[in-house]
Amino acid sequence: MFGPFRLTQPLSGGLLWKIPWRLSRHQKARHRFRLRAVDNVISTLDTALAKQGLSTKQLERWKKEMPTEQEMLPKDKYTVFDRKVKRYRKGIHKLPKWTRVSQRLNPPGF
Amino acid sequence: MPYFRITLLRSAIGLPAKSTGVLKALGLRKRMTTVYHPVSQDVAGQIMRVKELVDVTEVETALTKEEMKALRRPDPGFYIERRASEIRDLAEEAPRW
Numbered sequence: 001m002f003g004p005f006r007l008t009q010p011l012s013g014g015l016l017w018k019i020p021w022r023l024s025r026h027q028k029a030r031h032r033f034r035l036r037a038v039d040n041v042i043s044t045l046d047t048a049l050a051k052q053g054l055s056t057k058q059l060e061r062w063k064k065e066m067p068t069e070q071e072m073l074p075k076d077k078y079t080v081f082d083r084k085v086k087r088y089r090k091g092i093h094k095l096p097k098w099t100r101v102s103q104r105l106n107p108p109g110f
Numbered sequence: 111m112p113y114f115r116i117t118l119l120r121s122a123i124g125l126p127a128k129s130t131g132v133l134k135a136l137g138l139r140k141r142m143t144t145v146y147h148p149v150s151q152d153v154a155g156q157i158m159r160v161k162e163l164v165d166v167t168e169v170e171t172a173l174t175k176e177e178m179k180a181l182r183r184p185d186p187g188f189y190i191e192r193r194a195s196e197i198r199d200l201a202e203e204a205p206r207w
Contacts (some may be wrong), residue, residue, distance in 0.1 A: 034162070041161045048112060048149045048168040056151050058158050100120055100162045 023078055023093055031077065031092070031099075035069040038102060066104050081106040113146045113172045114153055120163040132159045146172035 009016050023031070042062060049055050069077075079089040080103055088110045092098050118138040122129045136156055137145045147153040149168065157166055173181075192200075 037165070038161055041157065041164065041166045044166045044168055045154045045157060048114065049151065049154055051112070052149065054151055056154050056158070058155060062158070097124060100125060102162060
């Protein structure tokens with residue numbers, strides 16, 4: 001039971017992923033906070049450029065296509081489409097670098 | 111002339127090399143560094159590239175590194191007593207301070 005050769009899950013099976021299958025409510029709260037931070041950056045850029053009568057193609061496209069944090073469904077906020085997973089959804093925290101990428105849209109119908 | 115005040119909050123370690131390059135171009139080498147860039151489409155495009163990593167506000171004037179440091183410096187909690195004549199001499203040398 002104790003000692004260096006005890007039977008543990010990583011020893012007997014090799015790799016053991018310890019990422020829980022769902023987010024905790026604190027992870028969700030921090031995730032919403034990050035989404036809003038990106039929204040703030042976008043709105044700052046937009047208002048600053050609009051004062052000079054400017055805009056950029058990329059900014060216009062983001063505003064047209066990307067939903068803001070308030071507009072997003074909980075399903076899209078906390079899960080992401082994956083064709084290999086049963087029922088086609090996995091937690092967003094399984095996405096590599098998920099705290100530093102913008103993943104807001106999913107295929108329609110899934 | 112309005113400026114973007116850009117602060118790097120998250121590092122680009124492990125992200126595509128392009129985002130590191132954009133941060134370098136903006137002058138953001140380490141976390142929590144702040145730079146000022148004039149409001150323009152070019153800079154807006156650069157910020158769009160690293161929008162998840164930075165905090166952006168629009169300000170009227172750009173501060174130098176020394177001015178930013180002076181803002182962070184806490185109140186020393188004391189002041190140096192001077193003779194009235196010394197204060198008068200100082201006031202004559204630099205009337206506005």
